[in-house]
Amino acid sequence: MTEPKKKRFLSGMRPSGSLHIGHYVGALENWLRVQHEYECYFLIVDWHVMADHMGEVAMIRKNVIEVALDWLAVGLDPNENSFVVQSQVPEGAELQSLISTLVTVPRLNRNPTLKAEIRQLGKEQGQSDEEADDISRARVSVAFYNYPISQAADILLPKAHLVPTGDDQLPHIELTREIARDFNRLYGEVFPIPEALIGRVPRLVGLDNNGKMSKSLGNTIQLGDPAEVVTRKVMGMYTDPTRLRATDPGHVEGNPVFIYHDAFNPNKEEVDDLKERYVAGKVGDVEVKRKLAAALNTLLEPIRDRRAYYEQHMGEVRDALYQGTQRAKRLAEHTMAEVREAMGLSSYFK
Numbered sequence: 001m002t003e004p005k006k007k008r009f010l011s012g013m014r015p016s017g018s019l020h021i022g023h024y025v026g027a028l029e030n031w032l033r034v035q036h037e038y039e040c041y042f043l044i045v046d047w048h049v050m051a052d053h054m055g056e057v058a059m060i061r062k063n064v065i066e067v068a069l070d071w072l073a074v075g076l077d078p079n080e081n082s083f084v085v086q087s088q089v090p091e092g093a094e095l096q097s098l099i100s101t102l103v104t105v106p107r108l109n110r111n112p113t114l115k116a117e118i119r120q121l122g123k124e125q126g127q128s129d130e131e132a133d134d135i136s137r138a139r140v141s142v143a144f145y146n147y148p149i150s151q152a153a154d155i156l157l158p159k160a161h162l163v164p165t166g167d168d169q170l171p172h173i174e175l176t177r178e179i180a181r182d183f184n185r186l187y188g189e190v191f192p193i194p195e196a197l198i199g200r201v202p203r204l205v206g207l208d209n210n211g212k213m214s215k216s217l218g219n220t221i222q223l224g225d226p227a228e229v230v231t232r233k234v235m236g237m238y239t240d241p242t243r244l245r246a247t248d249p250g251h252v253e254g255n256p257v258f259i260y261h262d263a264f265n266p267n268k269e270e271v272d273d274l275k276e277r278y279v280a281g282k283v284g285d286v287e288v289k290r291k292l293a294a295a296l297n298t299l300l301e302p303i304r305d306r307r308a309y310y311e312q313h314m315g316e317v318r319d320a321l322y323q324g325t326q327r328a329k330r331l332a333e334h335t336m337a338e339v340r341e342a343m344g345l346s347s348y349f350k
Ligand code: ATP
Pocket: 012, 013, 014, 015, 016, 022, 023, 025, 026, 027, 164, 165, 166, 167, 168, 169, 199, 201, 202, 203, 204, 205, 212, 213, 214, 215, 216, 217
C-alpha cells in the first residue's frame, strides 16, 4: 500500500435539496477546517438519491448543482480539493459489487440508521411504526437497502483515511472499517482503515423539534435562505410547550431555540444571560428568537453573498465539478487496478 503525501478525507452529501444549517455544524464546519490539511474528496452522491427517488432525473440534476453552489458558498476551495459527482466515477459501482460479497444480510439488517431511514420511507403513508415498516419493506429498493455498502465503496475508492460525518452515519463507517479489514485479510493490504470525525453538533434537531433537521423532512433553515425567511422560520419555532406566559419559568434543556443558540450564537455571554432569564421567567420567547435570528443571519450573510456570486458565474461551478471529478476518476482507476489484481481478477487473457 503506497502512502499519499497528504492523508485523504472523503465525505458526501445527497443531491436531494440545497443544504441547511444542520449540514453546516454537522459536516461543513469540519470540511472547512481540514480542507487545507488533507487531500479532500467531497462527493455528491446522485446514485444514492436515485435509490429512493427513482426517475426524478430533473430534481437530482438540479440539486447536484445546488449542493456544489452551497459548498462554494461556505468557502470550500475546489482547486485544492475535489468536488466529485458520484455517478461520473463508475468504478464505484464495480467496487460496491465486489465488496458486497463481504457483507452478510443480517449485518445490514442490524444497521440502526438504515432501519430508521427505511421506516421513514413508509411514514408518509403508515401511522404507527409497525405500519410504516410494513409499507417500507414493500417499497424499499435493493439499491436503497444496499446504500451502506455503496457508501463503503465511496470511502474505499479513494482510500480515505478520515471520514467526517454526523452521528447518523457512524454505523456505515463502522461497516466500512469491517469491510476494509476483511478485504485486507483475505486479499492483502489494499485499504487504510478509515476513522470517523464527528462534527461539533452531531445531530441538529429540525425546526419542528422532530428528530433531525433533514432536507427530506422540510424542517430546515437553508444556507441560502434570505434574511427575512430565516427570521420568519425562527419566529415560528417550537419552544417550551409548558410555558404559556413570559413570566412562567421556562425549560432550556431540549428547547430547540436554545439548542440553536448554543450551536450558532458565538456570543456566549448573551446566551447565558438569556438562559438565566428564561429559567427565571424574565424574558419572552420573542426576544430569545430575535437574538437567535440575528446570530444566524450574521453567520449566513457572507454565505448568501458568495452564493449569489456563483449563481451569476455558473461556468465556475460546472468547472469545479468537472475538474474534481476527473481527479477522483484517475484515483479510482488506480485503486481498481490494485483491487482487481489483489482479488485475482486481472490478466485472465494474457
Ligand atoms: P436527506 O434528507 O436527503 O437524507 P440530509 O439532510 O439528511 O438529506 P445528507 O446529504 O443525508 O443530508 O447528509 C450529509 C451529511 O450531513 C452527513 O454527514 C450527515 O450526517 C450530515 N447531516 C445532515 N443533517 C444533519 C443534521 N441535522 N445535523 C448534523 N449533521 C447533519
